[in-house]
Amino acid sequence: MILRGVDLHIDLLANQSMASDHERLLALTAFDDTKAGVKGLVDAGVTAVPSIFHHPPECLPAADAELHHLTIPVIDLASDSRVALVAQVKAAAQAVGFFQVVNHDVPDDLLAEMLASVRRFHESPVETKRAYYSRDHRRRVQFNSNFYLFQSPAASWRDTMFLQMPLPASEEIPEACRAVAPEYARQVQRVGRALFELLSEALGLDPSYLEEETMCLDRVNIGGHYYPACPEPHLTLGTSRHSDASLLTVLLQDTVGGLQVLVDDDKWVDVPAVPGALVVNVGDYLQLMSNNRFKSVEHRVVANSVDSRVSVACFIAPNPSSARVLAPIVTGDGAVARYRSTTVDDMFRYYRNRTKALNGTSALQHFTI
Numbered sequence: 001m002i003l004r005g006v007d008l009h010i011d012l013l014a015n016q017s018m019a020s021d022h023e024r025l026l027a028l029t030a031f032d033d034t035k036a037g038v039k040g041l042v043d044a045g046v047t048a049v050p051s052i053f054h055h056p057p058e059c060l061p062a063a064d065a066e067l068h069h070l071t072i073p074v075i076d077l078a079s080d081s082r083v084a085l086v087a088q089v090k091a092a093a094q095a096v097g098f099f100q101v102v103n104h105d106v107p108d109d110l111l112a113e114m115l116a117s118v119r120r121f122h123e124s125p126v127e128t129k130r131a132y133y134s135r136d137h138r139r140r141v142q143f144n145s146n147f148y149l150f151q152s153p154a155a156s157w158r159d160t161m162f163l164q165m166p167l168p169a170s171e172e173i174p175e176a177c178r179a180v181a182p183e184y185a186r187q188v189q190r191v192g193r194a195l196f197e198l199l200s201e202a203l204g205l206d207p208s209y210l211e212e213e214t215m216c217l218d219r220v221n222i223g224g225h226y227y228p229a230c231p232e233p234h235l236t237l238g239t240s241r242h243s244d245a246s247l248l249t250v251l252l253q254d255t256v257g258g259l260q261v262l263v264d265d266d267k268w269v270d271v272p273a274v275p276g277a278l279v280v281n282v283g284d285y286l287q288l289m290s291n292n293r294f295k296s297v298e299h300r301v302v303a304n305s306v307d308s309r310v311s312v313a314c315f316i317a318p319n320p321s322s323a324r325v326l327a328p329i330v331t332g333d334g335a336v337a338r339y340r341s342t343t344v345d346d347m348f349r350y351y352r353n354r355t356k357a358l359n360g361t362s363a364l365q366h367f368t369i
């Protein structure tokens, strides 16, 4: 069977009754072959969410979900008191694993321009984007829909452009982002350093500890997400439940909202859009290094039928080709390591090869003692 053209592709995708793995694979392949992502489906006029994007009901937001009143802390990085600031960061990293930072000194117009440039990329002609369509992790610029399209139980209503910064030559950066991504990456690196210092102090260590131990601030992976408005948001998710394979993730979101954090194993809390704020979360590698003191918490993005949403996730993580070993920091009387020390390479490979990557058990369990 030759899978060609958007019409055939939508016919296949629209077949809600498809049952077999083989049919699902065909539909996934047909979708992937368009290299146009979810935005391509929306532009072609789909009015129903194709079955490859259907998530099981237990993974979807319940209409009568119990509201959790916890608020994600907003931390003022310009606080006068270092002691108070370290205490706030420590409390947030321990309790929720998520916080927002304000007064981080990244200019508002740079934040706005970064969001606009990601939108520009995703809203550019499909021929422009197709040139970047790839899941080859060695490529420093990639555009795709659902990095784990063929491994995940259900696809998500999202497209992403990845940039591994810094790129050796700025001409490699898609034109839509060329003028802004390098400066944005530099600013995130600076904020990342400030956060590493605070987190190191919160662990009772020298402020330079996390940066020196991980040597990962020279490299920022940017994921520029685009969540098209969804005709049937109750059937799918923008991003399914996951934790991040990073030390820290610094996320910039627009005003649409949809990001939620899991607390107490079964309650979802909104991370509201706070103007000018950056959302920070602890990733799995930092949970390991902090020996479980800091929590890498699961989160997801719900779909909505009204607006398309843009977010820019910067993953701070060591280069997988480095020979670094990530080791739990064990301090205090009677403390024991909860994880085995692991090379970045091993960790990266484990995460990459894990299938059915999302929903459920933490990949970190593989590294527990």
Ligand code: OGA
Binding pocket: 223, 225, 239, 244, 251, 253, 259, 299, 300, 301, 311, 312, 313
């Ligand atoms: C991620 C992520 C959330 C968002 O990229 O890992 O969780 O709001 N993104 O896009």
Ligand code: NI
Binding pocket: 242, 243, 244, 249, 299
């Ligand atoms: Ni995430």
